Amino acid sequence: MSHLTLFDNGTHRNILLEDFASGGLAVQANQHLIIDGNVGMILDPGGHKVYSKVLAATTGLLGRAKLETIFLSHQDPDIVAAVNGWLMTTDATAYVSALWTRFVPHFGLDRLVESRLLPIPDPGMELKLGASTMKIVPAHFLHSAGNFHMYDPVAKILYSGDLGASIGQDYREVTDFDAHEKYMRGFHQRYMASGAAMQAWAKIVRGWILKLLRRSMVRCSKAKR
Numbered sequence: 001m002s003h004l005t006l007f008d009n010g011t012h013r014n015i016l017l018e019d020f021a022s023g024g025l026a027v028q029a030n031q032h033l034i035i036d037g038n039v040g041m042i043l044d045p046g047g048h049k050v051y052s053k054v055l056a057a058t059t060g061l062l063g064r065a066k067l068e069t070i071f072l073s074h075q076d077p078d079i080v081a082a083v084n085g086w087l088m089t090t091d092a093t094a095y096v097s098a099l100w101t102r103f104v105p106h107f108g109l110d111r112l113v114e115s116r117l118l119p120i121p122d123p124g125m126e127l128k129l130g131a132s133t134m135k136i137v138p139a140h141f142l143h144s145a146g147n148f149h150m151y152d153p154v155a156k157i158l159y160s161g162d163l164g165a166s167i168g169q170d171y172r173e174v175t176d177f178d179a180h181e182k183y184m185r186g187f188h189q190r191y192m193a194s195g196a197a198m199q200a201w202a203k204i205v206r207g208w209i210l211k212l213l214r215r216s217m218v219r220c221s222k223a224k225r
């Protein structure tokens with residue numbers, strides 16, 4: 001299954017990369033790439049099992065554009081374990097919650113690249129990408145204690161990380177949300193901290209008009225097989 005272009009206005013592109021999951025024990029996770037002009041950002045690039053394939057696909061899609069930013073929604077290995085490779089092979093800067101900057105180095109971060117792992121403060125922040133500005137939205141305890149989503153106001157896409165994750169379905173795009181809900185229930189009952197955290201998050205995003213809601217992990221926000 002090849003990559004999927006979610007948005008393209010000629011200068012700004014949002015791409016869901018090909019699913020490189022091996023089908024083994026390792027949980028499947030989506031990788032998203034955003035290219036604005038001559039710079040790019042990868043979201044939750046993944047772990048070592050998919051690293052070389054994701055890097056090759058990203059390099060191909062970037063073309064002459066340069067990878068500038070690595071956004072890490074939280075600290076889990078399925079999205080962050082290969083961050084040392086990404087920092088060693090590119091000049092990109094990685095961003096993760098300030099709660100996790102002392103923990104992510106345990107994935108083998110080389111001292112040479114430590115200065116390019118920067119903290120996201122609890123309230124969130126904005127990240128420039130070419131002519132655009134991405135909004136980093138707090139989503140703490142959904143499911144990590146230091147957890148962020150990213151909203152792209154150009155494409156009107158909210159990358160919601162593990163929020164919306166699902167397990168067990170055999171399709172890539174959700175066309176019947178009611179029928180799909182059963183695949184999400186178990187993950188959310190166990191991995192999401194509380195309804196209070198969900199309500200706090202909903203308050204932040206409720207006012208936004210989302211023309212397209214895509215999640216950063218396949219089959220809704222994340223598909224875990």
Ligand SMILES: [Fe+2]
Binds near residue numbers: 074076143162
């Ligand atoms: Fe996670």
